[in-house]
Amino acid sequence: MGAVTRVGVLELVAMALGGPGGPGDGTGPGHDWGAGARYVRRTLGALIEPAAAPGADAGHAGAGRTGADAGAGGADGGHAGAGAGRAGARDVGGAGDAEGAGRAGARDAEGAGDVGGAGDAADPGTGRAAAGAGAAASGDDSPGDDARLALLWRRALAAPEDPRYLRALVDGLLERAPARPELMAGLSDLVALVAHQDPYSPGTAPSPTDPGRPHRPPETDPRDPRDPRDLRGPRAAAPPSPAQANSLTGGTQVHGPAIQAGDVHGSIHIHTAPAPVPVALPDPARLPPARPPALHQLPPVPAHFTSRGPDLAALGALLRQKPPTAPLLVVVNGPPGVGKTTLVSAWLHAVAEEFPDGQVYADLHGHSAVAPAEPTEVLGQFLRALGAASVPAEVAEQTSLWRSMTAGLRLAVMLDNAFTAAQVRPLLPGGPDSVVVVTSRNRLTGLGVDGARFHPLGVLDSDASLDLFARGVGRRRTACEPVATRRVVELCGGLPLALCLAAARLAARPRQPVQAMADALGRDAGPLAVLTVGGEAAVRSALDLSYAALGAAAARLYRRLGALPLRTFDTRAAATACALPEDEAERLLDELIEANLLEDAGPGPDGFRFHDLVRDHARAQAAAAESPRSSDEAVRRVCDLYLATATAAEQLLTPAQFVLSRDYAHPPAAPAPFSDGASALRWLDGQRQNLMACVRTAAERAWYDTAWQLVDACWPLFLRLRYYDLWIEAHEIGLACARLSRHPEHREAERQMLNSGAIGLTAARRTDTAIGWYEDALRAARAAGDVRGEGQALHGLGTCHHDAGRPERADAYLHRAIGLWESCGYVRGVGLSLIVLGEVLLATGRPSEAVDRLVRAHEVLAGVNDPHDTTRALALLGRARVVAGDAEAGLAELDRALGLFSAAGSLHWQARTLEMLGESAADRGDRAAALDHFERALALHETTSPADARRVRDRLGEVAGGSGSGG
Structure with a gap:
């Protein structure tokens, strides 16, 4: 209520x-x-x-x-919504353990959004x-x-x-x-x-675990609202604090209105009313996903932005002339430091009312030292921001889902620092009412075939340059030295970045004459350097001067930050890099911001960032002034910080998982505790690129233990949010590092990387590759005498062969897994393999045998307090009973499973259960009921899996056309 x-x-x-x-x-x-x-x-x-x-x-x-x-x-x-925006488990391939037991894992974050x-x-x-x-x-x-x-x-x-x-x-x-x-x-x-929910909340689904990652039984409330065995209702909410509590005691039962008050002045009138009429709760599966609030992701506009009136007018004219049948695509290209990002951000802020569904932003890193962003990475970011329950593995399916979700929206999309047209093309939205603005140093003429309009951005003219410089320094000061001011402006080449750097240095030294800046720029640049194509020499000269003016401690921080592999960082990371107290690091960061050498991106873990040219300059200064040992120390300190923080998030999000050792070359202070699982998952998601940068850097520098331990700590990120490319890349690196490691646990680490990586490969539908990983895991487990690990590998092989349509091989692997798990007492693993075996039997026309296996699976999993998998067994058991001829009992079990999945917010399994109900209705010739169930399943799959949606859409067409019965 x-x-x-x-x-x-x-x-x-x-x-x-x-x-x-x-x-x-x-x-x-x-x-x-x-x-x-x-x-x-x-x-x-x-x-x-x-x-x-x-x-x-x-x-x-x-x-x-x-x-x-x-x-x-x-x-x-018929048109099923998405369960009030909840994103439940997704079991890629249609069978097996949705929480990662050799399957696809689970994303159980609650859906976000404001209605x-x-x-x-x-x-x-x-x-x-x-x-x-x-x-x-x-x-x-x-x-x-x-x-x-x-x-x-x-x-x-x-x-x-x-x-x-x-x-x-x-x-x-x-x-x-x-x-x-x-x-x-x-x-x-x-x-x-x-009412909407937090998109990062672990929500009502159980902690994702899988047979290959040892887990501890979680401590649960005796009345777990997710447990299918417990019909006593949801657990009670926590009582209010004593200061807020207000109650009627003594066992009093109150029917009708009641008033409690300290003092009453005047009369009270209570109008009696008839007894309440019960209002039936609607089916949550019929509700749509809660729409997320309008997004506002654009970078802020600097206070000194000015003098781009003609460019803003030109962009406005393009918007008025936009095509009616496709989104407007604009490419703003120009040299580095010319202000492309600032111009586009300012313009999109100004026209925000034209795009009520918000603005989304991505830095494609086309010209930075870090790896350029892949389209699949950006699509995942955009889809989750729009409330997608889960993101498909393939870029083609991601693109399809992105275009479907944006078809009816009016969005402004800013793609910053693109390198190629291929980076941009998959990110174009689906509807005609959106606008996409791309910034790049390149012209990106290849986007012309997509209808792009091009706006080259040049340097500021002399008057605009004077205005920008004077705003930063102070007009009275520049008026006193007009000749020197014009000389500084000339040497800065009309580049806003160079002008702002020079102005910031002078503003920090109110007694320094402007002529001193002009002389310094002239000495450092020279007439030939000033004319260098692209203006980078002018920026370099200004950066050199700003750097030279820093205090020793700030200069050291600047160099060490330049050596880090991070795209963004917060005060704690900066303090860790230099082994400083956080308050001292904050003071030095302020000094860098005042010098215009660092951008303040606001509070949070992405609080600071470098402009690409500034990062290159800081890195060059580090190479020149820092020893390789000191630079390595700074990087390793930060890698250790990320390892400690990711491990804290992992322990909160997956408390039942067994965690391998953690080793720190420079043990960081204990990370600030996360307030809850949602904040832990939010941190992992926001820092995923920095985490991957640390993984890559650790591997490159032969810090093998740090690399595989970082991958292990990121398990909840991969399992819940399903960034497939990162999942697979991380485990490829982690596996190689575990094999090169001399750590006492390196064999356990190798098996962990193989099993966890194979789960990701299976989720990404790379079944043949996953089989190879599981075969390696099987050999490794046998060599180590790890019976449970051997069972996990066999379970994974059985699941993969089932997905690949090889039921005989699947049957053999699953029976071997069950035998091994029974021998070592791993009861939950037995139940999980019995579920997949039941699916194999059902798919091969042996429903009575499937019933026997699924009854046992249900009993086993209920006995180990695994509500999600118990309900999966229940749903499949219901379908098996219907096919075996016991329709009454089977439909009752399917109905019960659907209610439990709806309550848990498991979108994928709601949809699968609705499909089973649809097939059961088709079997008995009830075409209207079959269409209703299939339409509801389709609406759910459209928010989680385009491939499943296509399959159900085809089945809908068959049923609507009167062809075929259930399967």
Whole structure:
């Protein structure tokens, strides 16, 4: 039940008025949420006008098809949402352990998002409609009040774009609900279903574990709400603090209104009302994903941005001339330091209202010392920002999902520092109402075939350069030395970066004449250097002067930061690099920012970054002034810091996992504790590129133990967020380093890398390669006498051969795995292999044998408190029973599994269970029910797996055309 607050009801009404098929059809105060919006609109309408609502629209009772499901065939029929935005387990390949037991792993982060549409309606409303609402809410409980509320509802439906009606309707609902308990209860249920969750929360799914990564039994509440064996209801919420508690004691039962107060002045009137009418909870699987809030990822605009009026006007003209059938694509190219990023960021900030769905940003690192960003990396970042439940492995599927998710959006996309057209092309959104702006030192003419418009950005002219320089130094000061000022501007070559560096140095030395800066630049640059193509010499001269003006400690920090492999860093990383206290590092970082040598990106782990040219300069200074040993020490200190912090996140996110040793050349101070699993996963996600840079650097410098331990610590990142390319690359590096290591645990590390890497390869559908890794793991486990590890490898081989359509080989491997796990007492592994074996038997036409194996799997997994896998066994058991001829028992088990997966937010397994229900309906010739289930499964798969969505879409076509029964 949700609290009936104004904000909650605003979100609810905005969703109802903005859904498809309704008057707003996605253009009103909310957005298009699909079936969930239709459900909310019809249910809210039934609450407001109960007499006018057809029975089929009154709601969907229960989760799944159990009980008196009055709404199972209602108006929502078929378009499944995404379970209030929850992203559950995804089991790539269609079988096996969704938590990583030789399978794809699980991403159980909760979906993010604000339902949207409520922000513009936050004031109480004015005008005639509001007056009507007030009249409707005043006076006694009479039919006239309900009639006025119904009138407001109909007016809001007729004009959903008018915020006056939305506000008046919200006022009316809030004032009328206390007198109508059934309305209050219904609003409470709907508000709870619309509420969004944290996208990084580990949520209600169990901690991902797999047979090959030893785990400890988690300590769970005796009433685990995710446990299919426990029907006592969810655990109680924590009580309020004593300062906030307010209770009626003595076993008192209260029916109806109750008032508690310290003092009462005047009269209290309580209007009695009829007994509450039970309002059935809707099926969570029918709700859509909560839409994430508008994104605002653009870099900030510097305070001294100026003098780009003609360029801003030209970009504005391109926007007005944008093609009607495709997104506008603009390439802003120019030399380094000319201000491309600042111009584009300033322009997109200025036109933000044109793109209400927000702005997304990615640095493609096309001209930096770090590796250029791959399209798959950026697509994963964008898809998750938009609320995708999980991201496909292949770039083609990622691109397809990205274009599908952006087809109806108005987004501004900024792609900074591109190197090639191939980097950009997969990142183009799907709808015609978005704009993409690319910055690059290259012209990127290859994007011309994609309709790109090109805007070359030149250096500032002399007047604009003078203006920018004077703003940084002070106009009175430059007016006193006009000749010297013009000379500085001339030597800076019209490059904003060089001008800002020179101005920052002078601003820090208020007594230094401008002429001194002119003389220094002239000595360092010389007339030939100033004319160097691209202007880099001018920037280099300005950087040399700014660096020379630093204090010794700040200069040392500058050099050591330049030696790091990180794209961004925070105060703690900077302090670690120089072995300084954090407050001292913060002071030195401020000195670098004042000198314009460092960019302040705001609070958090990405707090500071270098411009590409500045990073190159800092690295050159480190090579010239630091010994290789001191540079290595700085880098290794930071690698140790990242290892310690990632390990802390791993222990919080996967407490049941066995953790290999951690060794530190420079043990860091204990990392600041994460407040919860969501913050730990958020840190891993935000720092994934820095973590991978540390892995690569450690391997290159032969710090083999650091490299494989970093990979091991990143396990929750790979398993939950499924960055396939990083997952596989990291384990390839980790495996090579484990084999080169002389660590006492290097054999265990090798087997860990093989098993964890094979899980990633299986998830990425690289089945043949995964089989090779599992075969290596099998040999390694046998050589070490590791019976449990041998079972894990055999389980993985069985799963891979099942996915590859080789059931006989799968059957043999799985039976061997079960035998080994029984011999060493690993009960959970037995259950997991029995699940896959049941699928093999079902796929090969032996449903009775499948029932036997799945009954045992269900019993075994229930006995080890593994709710997720117990429910997977239950779902497959239900389908096996239906195929074996026991349809009544099988459908009941499928219904129960669907309800449990819905409660846990497991999108993938909700969709798979709906597919099984659809096949079962097709088997008995109930085409309408089959279509309903398949359509709901399709809507869920569209948020998690384009490949699964295509398969279900094809099956829908077969059933709609009347061909084929279940399989």
